Amino acid sequence: MSETLALPSVRGSLKADAPLAPLVWFKAGGAAQWLFEPQDADDLSAFLRDLDPSVSVMALGLGSNLIVRDGGVPGVVVRLGKPFAKVERLDATTLTCGGGASGILVSSTARDAGIAGLEFLRSIPGTVGGFVRMNGGAYGRETCDILVEADIVLRSGERVTLANADLGYTYRHSTLPEGAVVVSATFRGRPGDPAAIQAEMDRIAAAREESQPLRSKTGGSTFKNPDGHKAWQLVDQAGCRGLQIGGAQVSEKHTNFLLNTGDATSADIEALGEEVRRRVKDKSGIELEWEIQRVGLAK
Structure with a gap:
């Protein structure tokens, strides 16, 4: 699908169908339709100015707080490098x-x-x-x-x-x-x-x-702390410590962290998060909100 999009010229790096899994902490997910690493702010500004306004744009940092769905991210992903x-x-x-x-x-x-x-x-x-x-x-x-x-x-x-x-x-x-x-x-x-x-x-x-499970493939804090509560305590009280779906697991060390134990798909990780939300709602009546951003298309 990348070849059908006419893109402005750039001074930085512009790659089609660029895998995003290596760039995010979970090490899972699909590709960016286009990955743009601008040379400087002027390069970025000119590119966005001349890019078809219907094309979506998403900024990517270190990829720590992010689930990239397995179908990848349409449009342009902008990554700010050195x-x-x-x-x-x-x-x-x-x-x-x-x-x-x-x-x-x-x-x-x-x-x-x-x-x-x-x-x-x-x-x-x-x-x-x-x-x-x-x-x-x-x-x-x-x-x-x-x-x-x-x-x-x-x-x-x-x-x-x-x-x-x-x-x-x-x-x-x-x-x-x-x-x-x-x-x-x-x-x-x-x-x-x-x-x-x-x-x-x-x-x-x-x-x-x-x-925190810092040496694992994780996305950081999964859910926002609701007013007056700690998300990890609600998850723990709902019996979710160590819960697994496919290759995704709720951390035993800190229950507000989800882990890719090795071969999790992003669908596994997101499904696990939704199951945790369901169990917490059933147990406490509290609806946890995702803190991790979830982007892209399901496969």
Whole structure:
């Protein structure tokens, strides 16, 4: 189906029928109709401007919080690579961060610059673009606590700068328009001692290591925490610890994580999540909401 789509020329990399399973944490799922890795923001902007408006566009970060369905993703998947992975100090408490920069790079740069308050990003396996879109958070902090503004390329190709207040932040949600790509963000912390910042990052890393199945094929936190509840406790109370469908399993270590034990399809993983939701609803009356994004077509 890829050959039927006339695409604008690019300076970056544009591949047809590109497998996405190697690029996502679950290591499952189909291909992108087109995978575009722009050379810079101008390349991305020109491409989206000239791309048929009916073609869907999806940004892909580290693929940690994502189920790509087995039938693949129609349209264009945009992946921000090294050109978008820079982090630079603006002033004593502020960093400008490329949309493809990892949480580890951002928090480490903040530490070296003596900027506290960004340590929590160390624990989120994603990129700046994903943090901005999903109001990523952990250990009592969220992206909306540190974001000053974000530079965005809209689906139309127009480049805009949106302030924190423009993004309509709520828990794990923003009003960033569909098809928009975050190319950079400005984060502000507070003055801090690098040694104390490192100690806090070490504490967070140890807590994650102890409680989460970090060395497994997983997608991170599967469900949002409902008001007044912890998703993992509801899943555990519904008897789902270790539950399996095909090659997919609810983690024994942390029940809000689903695992690909080796040969799971994305259909297995999604079906397991839906079965967990059903059992939790039957047990507690609470309807869990997916935190993991599910994209693409079923096979």
